[in-house]
Amino acid sequence: MNQIELSDTGEFETVSQRASYRPEPFSSLVEIDVAGASHPGAVRPRNEDHFYIGRFGRFLETLQTNLPADAVPARSDETGCGMIVADGLGGSAAGAEASKLAIISLLNLVLHTPDWILRLDDSLMTEEVMLRASERFLHIHQRLREQALEVPGLSGFATTLTVAFTTGDDLFVAHVGDSRAYLFGNGTLQQLTTDHTLVQTMVNQNLISRHEAATHQLRHVLVQALGDTGHELRAEVLRARLEDGNILLLCTDGLTEVVGDDDIRLVLGGDDDAKTMCQRLIDLAIGAGGPDNITVVVARYRLPPSNKSKTETP
Numbered sequence: 001m002n003q004i005e006l007s008d009t010g011e012f013e014t015v016s017q018r019a020s021y022r023p024e025p026f027s028s029l030v031e032i033d034v035a036g037a038s039h040p041g042a043v044r045p046r047n048e049d050h051f052y053i054g055r056f057g058r059f060l061e062t063l064q065t066n067l068p069a070d071a072v073p074a075r076s077d078e079t080g081c082g083m084i085v086a087d088g089l090g091g092s093a094a095g096a097e098a099s100k101l102a103i104i105s106l107l108n109l110v111l112h113t114p115d116w117i118l119r120l121d122d123s124l125m126t127e128e129v130m131l132r133a134s135e136r137f138l139h140i141h142q143r144l145r146e147q148a149l150e151v152p153g154l155s156g157f158a159t160t161l162t163v164a165f166t167t168g169d170d171l172f173v174a175h176v177g178d179s180r181a182y183l184f185g186n187g188t189l190q191q192l193t194t195d196h197t198l199v200q201t202m203v204n205q206n207l208i209s210r211h212e213a214a215t216h217q218l219r220h221v222l223v224q225a226l227g228d229t230g231h232e233l234r235a236e237v238l239r240a241r242l243e244d245g246n247i248l249l250l251c252t253d254g255l256t257e258v259v260g261d262d263d264i265r266l267v268l269g270g271d272d273d274a275k276t277m278c279q280r281l282i283d284l285a286i287g288a289g290g291p292d293n294i295t296v297v298v299a300r301y302r303l304p305p306s307n308k309s310k311t312e313t314p
Helices: 092-111 123-150 198-204 261-268 274-287
Strands: 003-005 012-014 031-039 049-061 075-089 161-167 170-176 180-185 188-191 236-241 247-251 294-302
Touching (some): 031 075, 031 274, 049 294, 075 092, 092 123, 092 161, 123 161, 123 170, 123 236, 170 180, 180 261, 188 261, 247 261, 261 274, 274 294
Antiparallel strands (some): 031 294, 049 075, 161 170
């Protein structure tokens, strides 16, 4: 008889036992106020950034039955939210094409996956979700490299890609490049991702300080980007746990290059909705000179009380 280990308690249940109870709804009860915005900035003539926000999930709706009314739900939903930002490289149309193609390729890969992993009931499910994220980045990397060979004018194009998807209180982030993901809560702003830049590598090796890195002339040189043929790609994939009131921020370096953490913290710590926060962040970047394209996605979370969420993700 098959057994399934529950990661939250360490106890085991059989498949037949699992079929005897109805999963507690959680992810569909999570309230997410999410918005995104993108601006070419005050200097660049063209916006090479792209972003995407979407909801995903599954549902079961009872249309007709003679089972007892309390035996099956009239409708059961599990939902999640996916957010993506991409900053194209390669100049003008090539950079814009790279960031657009990366996002479209990722969405197609998700939609073509036949067995979405929709409940994280054990650590093996979580590991598989993270593995799939890494593999998808490799597929996108290869797709961009192929496109550069096929289309004249796209040689050397590449893009950053930062992806976040949440279900219930589970947060997954996959990342390549120097666009960032932040998590804000209880007055604290935490950078979740690591910049894949030459300067960050120098900081990691204690060759320069973080203060020196902020103004270093090589701070924009990437050591990893999707489509880049000069380096082996290894996506950063991580998992975190959301708490009630947390705010997730994804952004390109058009924001972080000119707007410091303290100013970002002040915006996210206010009472504005997600759309207004996005506009305030963009206004700050433009007010600081706006030398690059600026893209931000903000998601505010309200979580219902629960002993433990058993949530879903594709």
